[in-house]
Amino acid sequence: xxxxxxxxxxxxxxxxxxxxxxxxxxxxxxxxxxxxxxxxxxxxxxxxxxxxxxxxxxxxxxxxxxxxxxxxxxxxxxxxxxxxxxxxxxxxxxxxxxxxxxxxxxxxxxxxxxxxxxxxxxxxxxxxxxxxxxxxxxxxxxxxxxxxxxxxxxxxxxxxxxxxxxxxxxxxxxxxxxxxxxxxxxxxxxxxxxxxxxxxxxxxxxxxxxxxxxxxxxxxxxxxxxxxxxxxxxxxxxxxxxxxxxxxxxxxxxxxxxxxxxxxxxxxxxxxxxxxxxxxxxxxxxxxxxxxxxxxxxxxxxxxxx
Amino acid sequence: xxxxxxxxxxxxxxxxxxxxxxxxxxxxxxxxxxxxxxxxxxxxxxxxxxxxxxxxxxxxxxxxxxxxxxxxxxxxxxxxxxxxxxxxxxxxxxxxxxxxxxxxxxxxxxxxxxxxxxxxxxxxxxxxxxxxxxxxxxxxxxxxxxxxxxxxxxxxxxxxxxxxxxxxxxxxxxxxxxxxxxxxxxxxxxxxxxxxxxxxxxxxxxxxxxxxxxxxxxxxxxxxxxxxxxxxxxxxxxxxxxxxxxxxxxxxxxxxxxxxxxxxxxxxxxx
Numbered sequence: 001x002x003x004x005x006x007x008x009x010x011x012x013x014x015x016x017x018x019x020x021x022x023x024x025x026x027x028x029x030x031x032x033x034x035x036x037x038x039x040x041x042x043x044x045x046x047x048x049x050x051x052x053x054x055x056x057x058x059x060x061x062x063x064x065x066x067x068x069x070x071x072x073x074x075x076x077x078x079x080x081x082x083x084x085x086x087x088x089x090x091x092x093x094x095x096x097x098x099x100x101x102x103x104x105x106x107x108x109x110x111x112x113x114x115x116x117x118x119x120x121x122x123x124x125x126x127x128x129x130x131x132x133x134x135x136x137x138x139x140x141x142x143x144x145x146x147x148x149x150x151x152x153x154x155x156x157x158x159x160x161x162x163x164x165x166x167x168x169x170x171x172x173x174x175x176x177x178x179x180x181x182x183x184x185x186x187x188x189x190x191x192x193x194x195x196x197x198x199x200x201x202x203x204x205x206x207x208x209x210x211x212x213x214x215x216x217x218x219x220x221x222x223x224x225x226x227x228x229x230x231x232x233x234x235x236x237x238x239x240x241x242x243x244x245x246x247x248x249x250x251x252x253x254x255x256x257x258x259x260x261x262x263x264x265x266x267x268x269x270x271x272x273x274x275x276x277x278x279x280x281x282x283x284x285x286x287x288x289x290x291x292x293x294x295x296x297x298x299x300x301x302x303x304x305x306x
Numbered sequence: 307x308x309x310x311x312x313x314x315x316x317x318x319x320x321x322x323x324x325x326x327x328x329x330x331x332x333x334x335x336x337x338x339x340x341x342x343x344x345x346x347x348x349x350x351x352x353x354x355x356x357x358x359x360x361x362x363x364x365x366x367x368x369x370x371x372x373x374x375x376x377x378x379x380x381x382x383x384x385x386x387x388x389x390x391x392x393x394x395x396x397x398x399x400x401x402x403x404x405x406x407x408x409x410x411x412x413x414x415x416x417x418x419x420x421x422x423x424x425x426x427x428x429x430x431x432x433x434x435x436x437x438x439x440x441x442x443x444x445x446x447x448x449x450x451x452x453x454x455x456x457x458x459x460x461x462x463x464x465x466x467x468x469x470x471x472x473x474x475x476x477x478x479x480x481x482x483x484x485x486x487x488x489x490x491x492x493x494x495x496x497x498x499x500x501x502x503x504x505x506x507x508x509x510x511x512x513x514x515x516x517x518x519x520x521x522x523x524x525x526x527x528x529x530x531x532x533x534x535x536x537x538x539x540x541x542x543x544x545x546x547x548x549x550x551x552x553x554x555x556x557x558x559x560x561x562x563x564x565x566x567x568x569x570x571x572x573x574x575x576x577x
Contacts, residue, residue, distance in 0.1 A: 025439070049435065049470070057428040057462035064432020067410065067418055068363055068440075072432070087422060088459075092429055096410050096419040 002141075003166035006197075007105035009144035010162055011036025014073055014103075017152050018043040024152065026073045027062050029055045035075035035105040035162075055080045059088040059100070066098035071152055074100060078107035078120035078161060086126055089157075094130040097156040102127075103148060105162040108245035109274065109291060110198055110284040112165070119279040125250025127159040128223050134179070135223040137161040137244075137252075139200035140169045143220060146177035154179065161197060163245075165284045168201045170218070182226040188213035191302050192237040194230065196222060196252045199243035199272070202288065205295035210302050214241075222252055230259045234267035239305055241270045245293060248273040270305075272298055307351055309518045315385055316346040320547045321574045322381035322394050328567040330398035333406070336557035338378035340482040340542040341449055343516045345382045348447060348478075352525045360388050360414050366444050367417040367433060371426020372451035372480060373407035374559070380404050383415040424457030426450060427477055431467050434475040434535075445529070446475040453485030455496045461506060467535040468507025476528040476536045477508075480515065482544035484555045503537040515540030548573055 017024050018040045025047045032038035032050060040048045051058035055076055062072035074081065081104035082089065093100045109119045127133050134154060138144035144162060151158040170185065182194070186207060191214040195203040200218045207216055215237060219226065234240060240260065242253035253271030260269055274291055288294035319342050327333035349355065353366040370379050377397060383389045389404075396402035403413040407421025418433075420426045430448045437444050454460060467475055479499060487493045496502075500510045509531045513520040521540070528536035544558070545551025548570040562570055 025436075046439065051466055052462075052469075054459075054462035054466065056424075056459045057431070057466055060425045060428030060459070060463075061432035061435065061466065064369075064418070064429035064434075065436050066432075067429065068433050068436030070436055070439075088425055088428075091422040092419065092425050 002169055004141040004169065005164055005166050006138050006141065006144035006162040007036050007164065009141045010075070010103050010105065010148055011039035013145045013148035015039040015043055017149065018047060023069070024071045024073065025049065025065055027051055027058050029053055029058050029076045029080065031076050037073065037075040055085040056088045059085040060092045062100045063092040063096065063098045066100050067096065072100045073103055075103045075105065077118060078104035078123045079118055082123040082126050082159070083120060089127070090130050093157050094133055097132050099156065101151050101158050101160070103160045103162060106164045107161045108163060108198065109279040109287045110163055110165040110245060112284045112287065113281050115281040116278040121247040121274045121279065122250065123161060124222055124244070124246050124252065125254070128250065128255065132156050133223065134158045136221050137197040138220055139197055139218050140167050140171055142169065142171040142173055142175045143177065146175050147220065150177045150179065163198055167198050170200065180221045180224040180226055182229040183218040183220070184215065185218055186214070186216040188215040190214065190237060191239045191241060191305065192217065192233040193241045193243055193298070194219045194233070194252070194256055195243040196220065198245045199293065202293060202295045203243050203298055206298035206302070209295065209299035212302070214302060219252060222255055225255045225259060227259050230256055231263045231265060234260055234263065234265035237267060239270060240267050241272055241302065243272040243293065243298060246273050248275055270301065272301060312346055312350060312518050315350060316342050317547070317574055317577050319346055319378060319381040319385055321571055322384065322391070323377040324548065324562060324567060324570045324574070326377040326380065326394050326397040327561040329395045331561050332398055333377050333561055334374040334559045335377065335562065336484065336544040336551060337372060337451060337480065337482065338375045339546045339548060339551065340515070340544045341375045341378050341480045342546065343518065344449065344478055344480065344521055344540055345378050347518055347521045348525070349382045349386055351522060353447065355386070355415070357387055364444070366447065368447045369418045369426040369430045370408055370420050371448050372423065372454055373420035375449070376404070376406065376408050379408060386415070388415045389413065423451065423454040424459035427460055427463035430475055431463050431472060434467065434472040435470060437474050438472070443474070448475065448477040450477060450479055452479055452481045452483060452490050452496055452499070453493070455479065455499060456494045464503060464506040464508055464535065464537070471533045472535045473532050476525065476538065478538040478540055480542050481539055482542045484544040484553070484558065486558050488555055499539050503539070508535050508537040510537050510539060512539045515542035516546060
């Protein structure tokens with residue numbers, strides 16, 4: 001099975017969108033080759049703006065473009081797009097509900113060798129808190145491509161979290177992206193694994209290492225979160241596992257916890273993610289293992305449940 | 307427009323700034339009064355904005371990067387007929403279109419939401435890039451503060467405006483040399499602003515920001531500049547027009563009480 005990074009899908013989707021719609025523009029901050037926004041230049045170099053290593057300025061310039069009726073795609077590494085420019089996103093993009101589409105790559109620890117400074121594990125948490133901001137974490141190439149095409153015409157600001165490393169394909173090119181609708185990939189019992197992004201791949205692998213048949217859900221939209229599906233799963237499973245390549249604070253695990261707690265279902269939640277600790281240099285697979293988010297570790301956790 | 311007519315409009319704007327902040331019991335009179343003459347000339351002579359096109363983007367646009375000077379912007383928009391003068395009394399009230407810092411989409415004539423210092427010039431860069439893409443000749447105007455120039459993003463923005471040769475944008479710095487904690491030169495000196503902006507690739511014009519002839523000439527010169535943005539460094543007096551507020555740091559973000567409101571209004575009415 002092919003293994004393609006979701007950032008490749010971003011480049012491909014952006015290229016198509018730019019060709020179809022002259023109203024779409026793209027910004028990058030000296031990382032166009034890595035984020036793949038450079039693909040847009042092949043369609044129209046005049047609608048791709050490299051703003052240099054100055055993310056704060058880039059984010060507000062995109063807001064200014066949106067205020068001028070354009071649909072502005074912005075990309076950089078997740079760390080800098082959402083971390084460095086957080087307050088610009090909050091005040092110049094979020095508050096005016098600007099049509100700015102932040103597609104950030106190199107999220108999570110699968111950045112690998114670059115180490116902790118570049119391994120953003122707080123982006124979902126940061127952007128989820130901004131009123132009106134939609135947050136999507138696609139799990140494979142076709143989902144990422146469909147999601148990016150969908151957010152282009154979704155009213156207001158959106159955040160799409162993309163990865164550096166290749167991920168297995170679960171969907172084909174006919175996949176239709178539905179905002180806020182989790183997808184049940186495997187229907188099982190007792191344990192429901194709600195995974196997002198790269199953790200969909202790890203959870204599906206983990207499933208075959210378990211002594212039970214768990215339910216596995218691809219929760220591609222973190223905001224708005226699919227409350228109905230979470231509550232339904234909580235009523236029919238003893239345990240729920242939220243799996244994300246992100247801090248366990250503020251991300252998918254927190255979003256699921258909020259739904260479970262308010263619904264009062266009594267289903268126990270276990271959060272798999274980065275346990276409030278910084279990453280380090282290493283190969284993505286090694287890091288997944290060490291930080292407890294590999295298929296092995298997910299299976300181990302599930303097998304330890306009574 | 308005749309300078310005397312502009313002076314009458316500006317004086318009325320100043321009275322409304324005092325009224326707005328007095329009614330709200332909060333807001334920023336000092337930096338609103340220092341910007342009044344610049345904003346008045348900009349809206350009454352320079353920008354092609356009127357009641358027919360105010361709700362469109364197919365015109366010149368303005369970004370108040372020093373968003374705390376919102377009382378001045380609202381008073382000028384009211385003088386242009388876009389906001390009923392009576393509505394100025396709702397400034398900062400619950401449900402009002404006149405938010406503490408400007409909110410686009412809420413209030414006619416507000417072209418960008420601002421308030422967090424350092425972001426407005428960058429937003430204007432995006433707007434100016436959009437105008438270049440669309441091939442129109444509308445211009446983007448920005449007013450920023452001198453203390454605001456301490457924000458690194460200001461320099462990122464000017465660097466990018468110069469890089470993309472945005473001669474369709476003009477930034478004016480309201481250089482009143484006061485910020486909340488004291489004189490700008492004492493808190494964190496930004497001088498020499500002219501040389502700094504020049505070094506970042508802008509065409510720089512230094513003027514007295516209370517002299518209509520000089521403001522007019524600067525904006526006219528900016529329109530003739532090709533291949534680079536223009537920065538007008540306008541020396542101003544914080545609190546200009548109200549004797550006890552002039553060059554007094556205490557009037558950055560404090561509203562006048564009843565007695566001060568009456569005195570300020572009487573002074574302005576006598577002009």
